[in-house]
Amino acid sequence: MQEDALQRIEGASDARALEALRIEYLGKQGSISALMKTLGKMSPEERQEQAPKIQSARTAVADAIAARKEAFEAEELERKLASETLDLTLPSPTAPRGSVHPVSQVMDELAEIFADLGFSVATGPEIEDDWHNFTALNMAETHPARAMHDTFYCSAEGANEALDTAANSAPNTPRMLLRTHTSPVQIRSMKEQGAPIRIIAPGRVYRSDSDATHTPMFHQIEGLVVDKGIHLGHLKWTLETFLKAFFERDDIVLRLRPSYFPFTEPSVEVDVGWQDVDGRKVLGGDGDAPGHGWMELLGSGMVNARVLEFAGLDPDEWQGFAFGVGVDRLAMLKYGMDDLRAFFDGDQRWLDHYGFSP
Numbered sequence: 001m002q003e004d005a006l007q008r009i010e011g012a013s014d015a016r017a018l019e020a021l022r023i024e025y026l027g028k029q030g031s032i033s034a035l036m037k038t039l040g041k042m043s044p045e046e047r048q049e050q051a052p053k054i055q056s057a058r059t060a061v062a063d064a065i066a067a068r069k070e071a072f073e074a075e076e077l078e079r080k081l082a083s084e085t086l087d088l089t090l091p092s093p094t095a096p097r098g099s100v101h102p103v104s105q106v107m108d109e110l111a112e113i114f115a116d117l118g119f120s121v122a123t124g125p126e127i128e129d130d131w132h133n134f135t136a137l138n139m140a141e142t143h144p145a146r147a148m149h150d151t152f153y154c155s156a157e158g159a160n161e162a163l164d165t166a167a168n169s170a171p172n173t174p175r176m177l178l179r180t181h182t183s184p185v186q187i188r189s190m191k192e193q194g195a196p197i198r199i200i201a202p203g204r205v206y207r208s209d210s211d212a213t214h215t216p217m218f219h220q221i222e223g224l225v226v227d228k229g230i231h232l233g234h235l236k237w238t239l240e241t242f243l244k245a246f247f248e249r250d251d252i253v254l255r256l257r258p259s260y261f262p263f264t265e266p267s268v269e270v271d272v273g274w275q276d277v278d279g280r281k282v283l284g285g286d287g288d289a290p291g292h293g294w295m296e297l298l299g300s301g302m303v304n305a306r307v308l309e310f311a312g313l314d315p316d317e318w319q320g321f322a323f324g325v326g327v328d329r330l331a332m333l334k335y336g337m338d339d340l341r342a343f344f345d346g347d348q349r350w351l352d353h354y355g356f357s358p
């Protein structure tokens with residue numbers, strides 16, 4: 001019987017057939033179990049003779065079943081491993097990909113260009129107080145830019161909430177607003193870091209204005225350098241160097257025009273020369289040449305002595321220049337976009353077209 005059993009175990013086709021054999025031989029009603037039961041009825045001599053035989057048959061069958069079972073399990077594992085193989089060289093299914101918004105892209109480009117010139121990036125709150133946005137920038141109570149039609153003021157309730165979170169240590173009035181320019185970061189940076197200082201401050205700004213070239217929220221980048229012996233030449237060189245790097249052209253020509261900002265003295269409006277290329281205005285070249293022209297690009301100037309004082313610096317010791325430029329405008333000029341509003345519509349087709357792969 002043992003021979004027969006071992007052969008059948010060897011021939012079992014799968015784990016189920018094997019289990020059936022186990023029950024047939026070793027189960028409660030199994031044939032080997034039945035043999036074991038006969039031992040009780042035997043004479044002691046007979047039992048002494050039979051017991052080891054039955055015992056060894058039982059062990060042999062149990063061992064064979066265990067071995068076969070292990071073999072089946074190993075086979076099963078092999079099969080699983082084979083069928084669940086991952087081919088890491090297969091191309092992945094194409095999932096929709098996001099892209100870097102042109103404004104973010106341009107801000108990154110600018111931060112990189114200015115990093116090469118030794119500028120670090122500074123930030124300030126978008127919910128700003130009246131003092132940093134206007135007063136410390138030498139804009140009197142009566143300055144027209146403070147008028148409601150330009151500036152978004154917070155309600156008294158909102159103002160108190162904002163005050164709690166803005167952590168304003170500076171002398172301020174409780175009047176809170178959405179900053180109208182990035183220039184308040186000049187004040188915050190000078191107060192925090194003192195001089196010398198060399199920063200840019202990119203960020204969102206808000207004005208109550210809306211048409212094809214104006215949106216109520218837009219982006220600016222502020223530049224500020226304060227050191228000893230700083231003069232207009234430093235400003236001009238810095239702007240020229242940054243604009244040539246940004247527009248990737250060596251023939252960028254600037255025109256500096258006298259202007260007025262309360263926080264700079266003298267103040268300089270900067271125009272950049274353009275030329276007509278196949279009916280398109282392309283930056284570069286002398287704007288005074290025939291067929292060329294000038295485009296207004298940014299505001300700048302030497303930091304007003306009053307502003308240095310407001311920020312706690314001695315104007316007899318320190319001089320500085322500052323500039324502010326629209327980031328959206330820079331993006332439009334560099335990448336040939338014509339409607340500012342499209343920047344903030346979130347139209348997937350526009351983003352696919354103008355966005356940058358990360």
Ligand code: PHE
Nearest residue numbers: 181183299300301322323324
């Ligand atoms: N803050 C000015 C604006 O928003 C720009 C500017 C910045 C001008 C710094 C001079 C110096 O128009």
